[in-house]
Amino acid sequence: MDNNTVSLSRIPQHIPEHLVYDFDFLHDEALTADFATGAEVLAARAPDFFWTPRNGGHWVAKGRQAVFDVAREFALFTSVNDQEIDQAVTLRIPIRLDPPAHTPFRRPFNLALSPKMVAGMMDAIRALVVQLVEGVKPAGTCEFVSQVAVPLPVFLFMRMVGLPDEDYVEFRRTIQQAFTTLDLGERKRLYEHFNRLTEGFIRERTAAPGDDVVSQMITADVGGRRPTFEEIQSMVLMLFGGGLDTVANSLALGVRHLAMNPELQAQIREDPSRIVDLVEELLRRFAVANPLRWVAQDAAYEGISLRRGELVMMCPSTANVDPRFFANPSEIRLGRSEAHLSFGAGAHRCPGSHLARAELQIFFEEWFRRIPEFRIDPDTPVAVHPALVFSVDSLGVNWTPGAGG
Secondary structure, three states: OOOOOOOOOOOOOOOOHHHEOOOOOOOOHHHHHOHHHHHHHHHHHOOOEEEEOOOOOEEEEOOHHHHHHHHHOOOOEEOOOHHHHHOOOOOOOOOOOOOOOHHHHHHHHHHHOOHHHHHOOHHHHHHHHHHHHHHHHHHOEEEHHHHHHOHHHHHHHHHHOOOOHHHHHHHHHHHHHHOOOOOHHHHHHHHHHHHHHHHHHHHHHHHOOOOOHHHHHHOOOOOOOOOOHHHHHHHHHHHHHHHOOHHHHHHHHHHHHHHOOHHHHHHHHHOHHHHHHHHHHHHHHOOOEOOEEEEOOOEEEOOEEEOOOOEEEEOHHHHOOOOOOOOOOOOOOOOOOOOOOOOOOHHHOOOOHHHHHHHHHHHHHHHHHHOOOEEEOOOOOOEEEOOOEOEEEEOEEEEOOOOOO
């Protein structure tokens, strides 16, 4: 994939030529044109574990087994970035910790986002979905990202943490910018700005905890003590990073695919019980996050020489279309039994997976109940951009007002 947007870095001597593949995750033309097709191209052409000279040079885990291994083998692929620590970049707890240090900080996330807690939120999720869908239904058209995909998870999340809906704009903008850079200086600046945005309400909750998610973090037991203020800031940063963007992009990519495939829409309308299967397949086919790890020590992986401190990017979007694990992987096949890696694997598996599935499932239930056959609006071009979390910036869809949903 020839791309001259970002200059090529020198290839280290220990990396053989056959493991070098020119891939720029921020500017790749195939990903920008069509995310799913771009992932297929990368999956078909690149080695399972390869080195790209773009963006400073780094490893990419592309095959399903490689992504699974990098996600789970923290003794070799660590979540602790020494460069970030050296440059005092805000540590995101627990995502930038390995077990056992990771374990006590992970527990509050598991409790706050447990299946039991999510079950108690189902009515609130459905009420917000109905409000949003009914709001766009009469017009017969909507810019789906700004009118539905972003408000649903973001407003729900803001209410979970006890903040006004309108505060989300600056929070989300900061998180999105942090996801589009590997530059430590820029990331540090953005994280420090985020901490300034959250400092006031964290201090308020510390003085008078409520029943919201942030208060649960503040009062959590982390190894026999309460978290420090800096640790709370870090946990809140991680919480916002997961809650303000991923579900919105998953929703938009799923609706985009459905809008281009009326036969799949018809299949769901005929049997709405398949929505659970639909959600899993859309999550598999359109994995949006590209988590990072660092090589913990000079070692070898599958005969490949690695050096301590080298960056490794995982690509679940390519792992989920690995034909050695998924039959006809480009197709949306309801009822697949193979497990996808869109939520990761191992100790850092996404704690918000239960909430994400609930939001997506309820959304499609209410959307198909209320909106008739829909299609891409040719007057509103789809705008997407690759990043550490793949983003959809705009998506126009339309339908015939008054037709049966």
